Amino acid sequence: MTSRKWLVGVLSVSISLLGTWGAGHAGKESAGSVPLETVVDYIHSVLAADRTFYTVHVVERMQRRGVIQSSEKWRSESALPIPAQFFQESSSLAELTGSKVRYRLISLNAINKQNAPRNEFEQKALEAVMANPEQPYKGLVREEGNRYFQAVYADQAVSQSCVTCHNADPRSEKRDYKLNDVLGGVLISIPVP
Numbered sequence: 230m231t232s233r234k235w236l237v238g239v240l241s242v243s244i245s246l247l248g249t250w251g252a253g254h255a256g257k258e259s260a261g262s263v264p265l266e267t268v269v270d271y272i273h274s275v276l277a278a279d280r281t282f283y284t285v286h287v288v289e290r291m292q293r294r295g296v297i298q299s300s301e302k303w304r305s306e307s308a309l310p311i312p313a314q315f316f317q318e319s320s321s322l323a324e325l326t327g328s329k330v331r332y333r334l335i336s337l338n339a340i341n342k343q344n345a346p347r348n349e350f351e352q353k354a355l356e357a358v359m360a361n362p363e364q365p366y367k368g369l370v371r372e373e374g375n376r377y378f379q380a381v382y383a384d385q386a387v388s389q390s391c392v393t394c395h396n397a398d399p400r401s402e403k404r405d406y407k408l409n410d411v412l413g414g415v416l417i418s419i420p421v422p
Contacts (some may be wrong), residue, residue, distance in 0.1 A: 266367055269380040269417045273365070276332060276415060279319070281387045284312040289390045299390075311394065313341070316415075329420045334384060336413025338403045340395065344413065354381035355414050362411050369421065376421040381414040 288299045288309055300308035310318060313334055320332050337355050339345040346352040354366035362383035370379050386392045386406055395412060396404045406412065 265378040265419055265421070266380070269367070269378065269419060270365075272330065272332070272417050273380070273382050273415060276316070276417075277382070280312055280316055283315050284390065285388050288312060289388045292390060312391070313344075331418045333416050334413055335381070335416050336384070338401065339413065340398050340400045350379060351381070351416065354379075354416070357381075358383040358414050359411050366414075370418075377418045378421050379416060379418045381416050383411045384413045384415050386410050386412055 288311070291297045291309065292299065298308050299311045300306050301311055301314065302308065303310045303314065316332075316334060323330065323332075334344050335346055335351055335355060336344050337346070337352075337359065346355055348370075350368060350370050357364070357366040358381055362385065365380050365382045367378070367380040370377050386395070386408055389408060391412065392406045392408055392410070395401055395406045
């Protein structure tokens with residue numbers, strides 16, 4: 230097993246366990262239960278740590294040394310997935326484990342139009358985290374007859390490779406990003422029984 234598959238596998242299992250545990254405790258008022266707001270904070274901290282590690286210590290380091298580049302066409306080229314694709318792939322793998330937790334990147338200036346806000350909650354959440362990156366936007370939403378607890382956290386440019394990629398992409402509507410700027414948001418969604 231390659232180290233990349235192992236890392237994505239570990240991330241997927243961690244997210245699945247946290248999400249399953251949190252969904253199982255949703256709505257329970259007994260002592261020792263953890264509120265969904267806390268569970269999504271835990272999930273976000275794992276996602277942010279893994280994505281930052283991958284971006285800084287794998288992608289940026291390998292590119293700086295001239296070992297391998299990252300590319301959106303990583304499946305057909307000899308390249309690493311860009312960090313946004315790493316995130317998307319780990320979400321897809323987590324879903325395969327049966328976890329009901331979903332997560333994805335969203336942005337008001339989405340390079341990939343699939344990452345644009347899909348509803349009013351996502352639009353308001355992105356506007357809120359752009360204005361105040363330290364404060365996640367959280368709430369209950371209904372989708373297709375189901376209730377979900379959702380949270381959006383600011384997605385910041387953690388390395389120069391984030392800045393360079395977003396500023397250079399011809400599909401980008403914004404080309405003046407700097408290190409630590411908010412690129413968009415990380416949306417985490419947990420079903421509420």
